[in-house]
Amino acid sequence: MSQTTAAPPDAPAPTGIPRAGRLPRWAPYACFAAGAGAAVLLGLLTSLNPATFVIYTVVLGTIALYVASRRVEGSRRAIDRLVTCLVVSAFGIAMVPLISLVIEVLSQGLERLDGEFFSSSLVGVVGEGGGAYHALMGTLIVTGLTTLISVPIGLMTAIYLVEYGTGRLKRSITFMVDVMTGIPSIVAGLFAYALFASFLGPGIRLGIVGAVALSVLMIPVVVRSAEEVLKLVPNELREASYALGVPKWRTIVKVVIPTAIAGLGTGITLAIARVVGETAPLLVTVGITNATNFDPFDGRMATLPVYAYYQLTQPGVPPQFAIDRAWTAALLLIILVMGLNLVARLISRFFAPKTGR
């Protein structure tokens, strides 16, 4: 703001277009500085804390800027400035919780993000120490299985809808996929549990049951995104391929899918990210264990969300150790999701159709 004393940046335009007066560029800063000053005064009168200070500053600064702008620049520009202030402060308001969320998880979770956390399970652990190796592996296995189930079904359904589907079946599948996106996650869990329990007896807890439950949640997401992406593949490419005497299925496999692979990869990765943190369905389908179990068809498995949930809600004595582990597991989940997002970006960059000369 030191340059504010320099010549006003808004020298009259040389073209001579008549224009209304404009506030100098430092005006918003000045208004908000004034707002801050007034906020301090107001705060001293009542009670001053950072939150009220920020609120007063923003409100008073916005009013000051609006009034100033209205006097100098007229009402249209004043409204424009007012909306700018509103949009920016709404954005700020929205960012506060989001940032605090990240900070909270980091500050609580970083402490235990150590080698032991990644290398050991909870077998023989009471109180301090222990890790989430088994839960991490469980999450990877269950999520991997989910992907294995959902991606072929979801992709084939999308292919059906885009390439083959006609008439009533297509319309009903489209509608049902929509309905399926609305299945509450806990209902999906109960459904998968009931399905397997009717074959294998009640009390069944297997990794595969969890994978089925998560698939119910993931398939519609995959179908939706894959459908959008496949629709974007130009029809000309399909025709070019047909004209070369390539059968339809080969055209889909070798031309359509490779062209859309970047979008498909991104969509699938984001779908995985969407289900990897699901807790409720896994609680009733996969259960929990302390030991590492690599076999999704035999016995309970630990998964990160369930692990975090139980560590937080059923801590031992003293509770702090388990609570620390819960936060670290939550942090690990976020890191996992972030990693997946990163992978999605890499995929889309890696496989994007080449256009460069």
Next chain:
Amino acid sequence: MTTTSAPTEPPVQRPVRRIGDRVFSGGARIAGILILIVLAGVGAFLVVESLPAITASPEDVPGEGGLAAYIAPLIFGTLLSALIALLVATPLAVAIALFITFYAPRRIAQPLGYVVDLLAAIPSIVYGFWGIAWLAPQMVPFYEWLEENLGFIPLFAGPVSTTGRTMLTAGLVLAIMILPIISALAREVFGQTPALHREAALALGATRWEMIRMAVLPYGRSGVIGGAMLGLGRALGETMAIALVLSVSGGITFNLISSGNPSTIAANIALEFPESSGLDVNTLIASGLALFLITLLVNTLARWIVNRRADFSGAN
């Protein structure tokens, strides 16, 4: 005579199809049908499992007032929390989308968009943790202020919960959870506003806000509504965050800042299911059926709105 079909029955053309084609198209069709089957399975499961609760005599249902009396406050809580979330999140999400698309400097806009997208994928249990540990205690002074100054409105009648784990807090947590979903969709449609429309507005001498109001908002309205409905669907079905954050110990009440709040359907299932057996389980599943129907309704409504609006928005 020309547009109608030929006088002779058209010869049935049964094109020779390769095995590969037959297998592949069959596979695609089976995958599609499988989805129908799964959904039918979910529906059948819900209906069959809730039947005992629907037909049971009122005394046997938990709470002893019959199924309707059991589920009604849950539906109320579900709708109320989702409604709060929607009311708070939609304007903020639009602001975020506008900020990132039109206001933020280009260099930081993209990373910002990325960060907001990322938040959509944070597991709900983390939101729950954060809601108890950070948000709820922060809200208590604000609630006290509300009760003191706006206590005459039934919404803020109090008495204020000393832990802050209230319906309003739960609604806010949900709002923050669905914020990224709505803003992502809004950002997408705002970004797709044809440059021609925007430039046409600017060429008429519009300010930035007037350009947004004239060109961007009408174009993006259906996208925003669609996103909001999607967020609403997510909020309705949210389980763990509510189970952790909300203090559930009351019936239907509009009082948003006290300890006694109705539970939501999904959270109630998660809280009660472990210790339930027999008819209690059927009752919980019946409530799940109600939730399923509500989300179905919301999703259908969303699709209808988006489709209807699509005709007028100029999008194709």
Next chain:
Amino acid sequence: MLKLSTKSRATTLSVALAGTLALSACGASNEADNAGGGGGESGGLSGTLVGAGSSAMQAAMQGFIAGYSSVQPDVTVNYDPVGSGGGREQFLAGGTDFAGTDAYLDDEELAQAEERCGSSGVFELPNYISPIAVIYNLDGVDELNLSPETLAGIFNQQITNWNDPAIAADNPDATLPDQAITPVNRSDESGTTENFVEYLSAAAGEAWPHEVSGDWPVAGGEAAQGTSGVVSAVSGGQGTIGYADLSQAGDLGVANIGVGEEFVAPSPEAAAAVVENSDRVEDRPEYSFAVDLNRDTTGSGEYPIVLISYHVGCVEYEDQETADLVKDFMSYVVSEEGQQAAAEASGSAPISEGLREQAQTAIDAITAAA
């Protein structure tokens, strides 16, 4: 050619991914590698034992399992804290080898147990005894005495302020602030709630008119999920009071409960004492040692708000391996060593010598069907 084709890039990527997964799939560092089956110096048994049930027992089970793994490193014991009801249901349906439950089987379930286990039925061992503390968060009040009637009044929301005469009568020396009381209860159905309500119902008489169940009967209070939820709600609020396992009370104030003429602080010893002096339930199978707690005890030094969790299993298992595992694990659980491990992990009260002897007779009876 420097540039790889899309296809070969995809291959590289997937190979790299597969490699990463293969590398990480090598097992946890703290787990015995029982893949080779060579654990010669271990206790001799190997296998997996699956239990599910009470979440209240979870911390203690962690202690049992951790301690047991040093005795029998090749045995994996899984315990899934699905809740008592779920645990009983899964066990009776044959989904698990044993159950942990906060309430003993009712008659209907006993009938089902005949199907599950055969005519010799089940064993029920009260292996986890935990005092439920009344915790509160009130500035300036370090010690709080509450008679059963007052306690019931508070949780029934009849007594709504800390300076209520009823509380003052129990605490003549304390300076009670003029502050609203926020009672905190469990929002999920739980054995802790059931035991607490059972106590109020038995001890407070008229002051507690509600029926006993695992669901909290009074609306309008603060409700939180799980013991940890109650603890965090109590410590997060002002003038709050709740109930939770003593071991989870942390820095919170713990009220002394009126028993007879005196006020007793919760402690493992006081809890064990009340169990010792309670009666075994009549007309149960031979190896069911279910206890009806003497909630309205007036005995000196007895703390009546106690949660007992049982281990439930079959007296006769279908296969020898399971029978051996259950037998060996239960022997460890009731042993002094095992009880000590649980006490360290969960703050529970070790079972008395008498209970241990009883339990051992049941454990000795465990066999496999011919």
Next chain:
Amino acid sequence: MAKRIDVSDLNIYYGNFRAVEGVTVSIEPRSVTALIGPSGCGKSTFLRSLNRMHEVLPGARVEGKVVMDGQDLYGADVDPVDVRRQIGMVFQRPNPFPTMSIYDNVAAGLRLNNKKMKKSELDDLVERSLRGANLWNEVKDRLDRPGSGLSGGQQQRLCIARAIAVEPDVLLMDEPCSALDPISTLAIEDLMTELKDKYTIVIVTHNMQQAARVSEQTGFFNLNGVGQPGRLIEFNPTEKIFSNPDERATEDYISGRFG
């Protein structure tokens, strides 16, 4: 290699709508046949029915006969995929596969059909096809670059190279120059004159000069009114069509356009 095509009494439908009616024509081998006519008169539809690309659209079907060297293309036991292998097609807008390099684009017809071939043979074929499409000298140093990086005219010649790489008997071109500048158009026209020694070429064009320049035979399509099916009004040697057409409609169309 080049084959003749005899079409007799062909009706083409989209669902219940008859788009083209009663076409009977013989297309000579080793020559260029041009199809002209106003928009929407069924030229492209007719062209696409020659290699059964028409069927790709849902509800589309054909009545009548298309015979190529004695073989009925719409016979009951004929696989449309085989037909398309023998009758290649080039489209209005150049459409190289964006995920493939120039080399891969040319080799696509073989690769996509999983034909096993030695690397050296494939190299030869790619070079031959690119030379055939007059593109080799322009791209031989950057065969591994994406095909979409070429200019529009180059892309269209790449598509022609791709089409001739599968060694078809007939080459169909659907307005191949309409998206190109005059210089690229000239290059494609030169190419057609070269290719007609080996292939039967059928081209749809709106540019009557182009038809006059490159073709031996010309067919004129027209329709009587909106909603009516298109018909082949006249089919004659190009010279005759442009100098002394049999039909009044042909003359009107040509003179009207020539003005």
